Amino acid sequence: MNDSKTDPADRGAQPAPRLVIDLAAIQRNYAALQRLAPGAQTGAVVKANAYGLGAARVVPALADAGCRTFYVAHTTEGREAREALAGREADIFVFNGFWPSELDSLREARLFPVINDLHQFHQLRELAPDLPCAIHFDTGMNRLGLGPNATQSLIDNPDWIEGLDVRQLMSHLACSHEPDHPLNARQLQRFARARACFPEIPASFANSGGAMLDARYHFDILRPGLALYGGHPAPGQDNPFEPAVRIEAPVLQVRRIAAGDCAGYGAIFTATHDMQIATVATGYADGLVRACGDGGYGRIGGVKVPIIGRISMDLTTVDLSEVSTPVEPGDWVSFLGEDVEPMAQAAHTITYEFLVRLGQRFQRTYLPGLPAAE
Ligand SMILES: Cc1ncc(COP(=O)(O)O)c(C=O)c1O
Numbered sequence: 001m002n003d004s005k006t007d008p009a010d011r012g013a014q015p016a017p018r019l020v021i022d023l024a025a026i027q028r029n030y031a032a033l034q035r036l037a038p039g040a041q042t043g044a045v046v047k048a049n050a051y052g053l054g055a056a057r058v059v060p061a062l063a064d065a066g067c068r069t070f071y072v073a074h075t076t077e078g079r080e081a082r083e084a085l086a087g088r089e090a091d092i093f094v095f096n097g098f099w100p101s102e103l104d105s106l107r108e109a110r111l112f113p114v115i116n117d118l119h120q121f122h123q124l125r126e127l128a129p130d131l132p133c134a135i136h137f138d139t140g141m142n143r144l145g146l147g148p149n150a151t152q153s154l155i156d157n158p159d160w161i162e163g164l165d166v167r168q169l170m171s172h173l174a175c176s177h178e179p180d181h182p183l184n185a186r187q188l189q190r191f192a193r194a195r196a197c198f199p200e201i202p203a204s205f206a207n208s209g210g211a212m213l214d215a216r217y218h219f220d221i222l223r224p225g226l227a228l229y230g231g232h233p234a235p236g237q238d239n240p241f242e243p244a245v246r247i248e249a250p251v252l253q254v255r256r257i258a259a260g261d262c263a264g265y266g267a268i269f270t271a272t273h274d275m276q277i278a279t280v281a282t283g284y285a286d287g288l289v290r291a292c293g294d295g296g297y298g299r300i301g302g303v304k305v306p307i308i309g310r311i312s313m314d315l316t317t318v319d320l321s322e323v324s325t326p327v328e329p330g331d332w333v334s335f336l337g338e339d340v341e342p343m344a345q346a347a348h349t350i351t352y353e354f355l356v357r358l359g360q361r362f363q364r365t366y367l368p369g370l371p372a373a374e
Contacts (some may be wrong), residue, residue: 015330017249019362023055023369025244029228030065032240036211037218043069043204045225047077052287053229053245054357054364059084061369062228065252071095071223075102076103078111091167093134097146100124103128112167116144118153125164133357134204135161135167140183140191141174155197156370164201168221169195169203176209176217177234187215208233212240228263232341239341245355246337247297247362249282251329254320256280262307263317276320280333283314285357288335293345298333307335 033042044067044165045051050058050252059070070092072078078092079162085156091112098106098113098121105142112132115121124133135154146154154160171191188205191324195203203219208216208227212234227233230244245249256276263269263277284290298318305318320327336343336354344354 002043010014014248015281015332016363017286018365019358020246020248020365021057021246022242022367023057024367025230025242026228027229027369029241029244030062030067032113032365033208033211033222033224033227034066035078036240037206037222038213039215040218041069041221042204043067043071043221044228045071045207045223046081047071047073047225048356049077049080051229051231051352052079052358053082057270058083058106058228060086060088061089063090064369064372066373067180069073069093069221071225074151075105075109075111079109080104082109091132093168097144098124098374100127103131106131114170115146117146119151119161119351121154123147125160129163130163130165132165132167135166137169137194138348139171139187139194141172141187143172144175145171151190151194155194158197161198166198167306169198170223171199171205171209173205173210173217174180176213179209179213179234179237184213184217191312192216193215212237214335218319226352230340231355235341241338243337245340246285246360247282247288247335247358248332249280249286249335251278251327251331251333252281252315252326253279253329254281262309265312266310269309269317276329277308277326278318278320278331278333280316280318281314283312284319285313286362287354288316289347289349289354289359291349292343292347295338296335296343298335299337299339300327300333301329 019205044062046055049055068090070081073095078094093112095114097116114136116136136145137151138147177185204221204223205219206217206222208224211222227241230241232239257271259273261271293307293311297304300323303323308319344351
């Protein structure tokens with residue numbers, strides 16, 4: 001936030017909490033991923049409404065940045081992504097596969113299902129062999145994808161794949177956020193082995209954390225989500241990605257409390273000295289998870305203001321002790337931004353969950369992205 005003071009022009013209306021989403025930062029994060037894996041293409045995972053940030057705006061911004069492959073979880077999300085592309089050409093893969101009743105819908109929006117088991121594979125061969133698809137090998141996560149036996153069956157029967165339009169082979173890393181985890185190398189070895197049997201089909205293995213591993217993990221197309229939105233894929237290392245989202249909420253009241261006074265529901269905070277506090281117009285209804293009251297903080301003009309007491313549905317109280325300039329109602333407090341990781345940690349969760357739970361009542365402000373290069 002550049003300035004914590006309310007613009008006088010805004011004083012007529014009550015300033016509403018807003019979610020500021022920086023499309024240019026998302027585009028720069030896309031470019032940073034491209035630099036990490038210059039030999040690969042970079043796709044974008046835009047499921048769950050682009051991790052809560054708004055697929056209708058994020059998808060075109062990524063397309064402007066050069067992205068031509070998108071991944072969603074559900075067919076409905078794929079339809080939204082296709083609509084957001086407004087006629088621009090791009091492949092959209094649907095991670096959760098397909099139900100036979102969805103085939104028309106997939107065709108209509110030109111969505112490519114990811115095949116996760118042999119039953120689905122044979123169903124596709126029977127019902128829609130012309131529909132482009134991806135095949136997902138489960139190399140050790142035991143979540144979705146062809147397990148070891150199904151993978152071996154496919155390797156032993158390469159003719160099964162003939163006549164199908166398989167556009168990608170993929171697998172997903174369980175522990176890419178821990179670069180030294182031994183499962184990374186085991187998954188890589190299993191994926192490389194399966195992929196070697198179908199060398200002409202492009203392969204996709206690396207999510208955000210995988211993009212930060214060495215080039216052996218990159219294959220033909222990266223599949224990042226979190227890094228695009230400024231999350232830190234490998235905590236403990238420097239984060240090469242910029243924050244792309246922040247909450248800005250106005251101060252409603254400023255008050256002095258004395259040593260021994262409490263603040264908020266349950267009176268769990270008691271002041272140990274006289275202090276100035278502010279009540280801010282955002283709360284857990286906006287996704288400022290109640291648990292992040294313990295250790296979470298906002299910022300006024302860049303200065304940290306720790307959250308004190310319990311976060312309420314619409315209100316959060318912060319400690320102004322470190323702020324040297326006067327604070328008044330209407331001044332802005334920002335949350336998340338560069339602090340999204342510690343806030344998620346304070347809430348005993350991960351940045352992914354924090355982002356997708358951001359509330360719906362915010363006024364959403366999108367900072368513009370760069371236009372597409374001609
Ligand atoms: C199959 C698959 N690929 C890629 C991603 C993107 O992962 P990340 O957000 O860690 O980059 C996800 C996210 O959950 C996923 O489920």
